Amino acid sequence: MGHSLRGTAAIVGVGHAGMGEAAGGRNALDILGDSARVALAEAGLTIRDVDGLFTGSSFHFMPTLSTAEYLGIQPSYFDGSMIGGASFVNYLSSAALALEAGLCNVALICYGSNQRTSVGGLATMSEQQPYEVPYAPRYPISSYALATARHMYEYGTTREQLAEVAVAARRWAQLNPDAFEQADTSVEEVLASRMISDPLTVRDCCLVTDGGGAIVMVRAERVDDFEKPPIYLLGGSSATRHRQITSMPDLTETAAVESGQRAYEIAGVGPKDVDVLGLYDAFTINPILFLEDLGFCAKGEGGAFVAEGRIAPGGELPVNTNGGGLSCCHPGMYGIFPVIEVVRQLRGEAGERQVNGADIGLAHGNGGVLSAQVTAILGTAATL
Amino acid sequence: MQSAVDTFQGDGPDREFQNYLGRGEFRLQQCQACNETIFYPRVLCPHCGGFDLQWRLVSGEGVVYSTTVVRRREEKGGPYNVAIIELAEGPRMMSRVEGIAADKVNIGSAVKARIATESQPQGERHIVLFDLAEAGSSGVANAGGGAG
Numbered sequence: 001m002g003h004s005l006r007g008t009a010a011i012v013g014v015g016h017a018g019m020g021e022a023a024g025g026r027n028a029l030d031i032l033g034d035s036a037r038v039a040l041a042e043a044g045l046t047i048r049d050v051d052g053l054f055t056g057s058s059f060h061f062m063p064t065l066s067t068a069e070y071l072g073i074q075p076s077y078f079d080g081s082m083i084g085g086a087s088f089v090n091y092l093s094s095a096a097l098a099l100e101a102g103l104c105n106v107a108l109i110c111y112g113s114n115q116r117t118s119v120g121g122l123a124t125m126s127e128q129q130p131y132e133v134p135y136a137p138r139y140p141i142s143s144y145a146l147a148t149a150r151h152m153y154e155y156g157t158t159r160e161q162l163a164e165v166a167v168a169a170r171r172w173a174q175l176n177p178d179a180f181e182q183a184d185t186s187v188e189e190v191l192a193s194r195m196i197s198d199p200l201t202v203r204d205c206c207l208v209t210d211g212g213g214a215i216v217m218v219r220a221e222r223v224d225d226f227e228k229p230p231i232y233l234l235g236g237s238s239a240t241r242h243r244q245i246t247s248m249p250d251l252t253e254t255a256a257v258e259s260g261q262r263a264y265e266i267a268g269v270g271p272k273d274v275d276v277l278g279l280y281d282a283f284t285i286n287p288i289l290f291l292e293d294l295g296f297c298a299k300g301e302g303g304a305f306v307a308e309g310r311i312a313p314g315g316e317l318p319v320n321t322n323g324g325g326l327s328c329c330h331p332g333m334y335g336i337f338p339v340i341e342v343v344r345q346l347r348g349e350a351g352e353r354q355v356n357g358a359d360i361g362l363a364h365g366n367g368g369v370l371s372a373q374v375t376a377i378l379g380t381a382a383t384l
Numbered sequence: 385m386q387s388a389v390d391t392f393q394g395d396g397p398d399r400e401f402q403n404y405l406g407r408g409e410f411r412l413q414q415c416q417a418c419n420e421t422i423f424y425p426r427v428l429c430p431h432c433g434g435f436d437l438q439w440r441l442v443s444g445e446g447v448v449y450s451t452t453v454v455r456r457r458e459e460k461g462g463p464y465n466v467a468i469i470e471l472a473e474g475p476r477m478m479s480r481v482e483g484i485a486a487d488k489v490n491i492g493s494a495v496k497a498r499i500a501t502e503s504q505p506q507g508e509r510h511i512v513l514f515d516l517a518e519a520g521s522s523g524v525a526n527a528g529g530g531a532g
């Protein structure tokens with residue numbers, strides 16, 4: 001089938017660490033190192049085997065250099081392209097390309113952040129936008145609030161529907177022992193929580209946590225050397241239409257339209273083939289926009305689509321089964337976590353939250369203020 | 385023929401924008417190739433890649449494209465509005481609608497521009513704010529609009 005990159009690389013190890021609050025004063029690179037240890041152990045590899053490094057950071061201006069130094073490796077290929085939280089989904093494609101070209105043999109995609117136990121809020125190196133500064137929007141929430149308000153205006157999306165996204169995430173989190181937020185919640189509680197930037201309340205916003213994740217990728221020809229069932233990258237693509245929210249051509253439609261279309265085309269699949277989704281949920285509006293833009297429902301129908309538990313446990317479309325950025329963890333940049341969760345689902349390792357018979361998963365990363373959109377389609381050996 | 389050094393002399397686009405605001409003129413760049421009016425100021429047209437941009441007076445008329453209220457605590461000054469205004473000439477800009485409660489600003493409302501000056505540690509900063517356009521008025525903040 002199809003595109004020359006489809007299925008050329010596979011994920012043979014994943015790991016996470018420090019999710020929620022990391023113990024013992026660990027710094028961002030410690031948490032990254034802990035995560036890499038888990039992922040490499042799954043693959044039966046050591047840090048010495050890593051010759052491809054793909055990482056971004058909220059703390060290190062030159063993340064590949066700081067990380068390579070910390071890990072004590074001299075990779076033959078590295079990429080630290082910074083497109084916010086979407087970076088880590090983007091690294092799947094760049095790692096697959098580098099592996100395919102023989103520029104490296106073992107790719108490590110990794111991230112670590114101790115933002116909760118260090119700064120206690122969002123750690124970001126994002127510059128302020130000069131033509132926004134005089135009006136003091138709160139970064140990044142006011143940008144997402146403006147997109148949400150426009151979606152409500154054009155399509156009648158309601159705060160209750162937004163709250164359904166938060167409630168679904170929490171119900172998934174309650175099935176994931178590693179998720180940070182476990183308490184019961186309800187639409188009423190989300191609606192009654194503190195307004196931050198209208199129409200978004202604190203419960204419409206992702207968590208502020210620590211956490212790290214790591215992914216080991218190799219060429220598909222080698223998958224028999226590894227213990228875990230290989231999860232193949234079937235397709236991936238990135239897209240952008242803007243950096244700052246005032247430059248977004250249409251506040252109700254993201255560049256996920258393009259990233260999704262291209263990823264589906266490479267993978268040779270469509271939305272109806274997808275069994276499980278990880279959608280970057282920095283705010284409750286995100287999954288609504290991405291379900292529309294990735295073709296799971298028509299534009300404007302995302303609010304109604306997520307209502308009545310459709311994306312919650314037991315619903316017809318499992319989205320963010322780890323609890324998402326809203327309830328599992330959000331250590332500044334979340335993009336590596338939807339990939340890790342989709343891999344675990346496709347391996348059949350998701351315990352109480354396992355989606356039965358999941359063969360094709362979609363992980364979608366978001367960066368900036370809806371600015372970077374990256375879609376990856378992953379599949380089991382049965383999908384090759 | 386100008387040398388490259390000559391071509392790239394003079395005030396940059398950000399400073400030119402500020403200079404015009406300082407004189408009470410709300411001007412934006414208009415591309416001479418495709419006629420689009422652009423914001424924010426830059427050295428080329430993001431619509432067609434053209435480099436021939438001229439500063440034109442704009443009408444100051446616009447519509448609220450989206451709006452939010454930043455819920456700042458009362459002791460720190462209270463809530464305030466942040467809006468995206470779509471200008472009659474096409475481009476959108478971030479701003480604030482004043483003269484009305486922050487949470488009473490509605491998408492779709494007609495607004496008109498006003499230039500305000502704030503003192504900053506590094507000097508004066510001129511910014512564009514918006515008020516609701518009064519019913520029946522032209523809403524023109526800078527009379528004499530049209531191509532500059």
Ligand SMILES: [Zn+2]
Nearest residue numbers: 415418429432
């Ligand atoms: Zn042009």
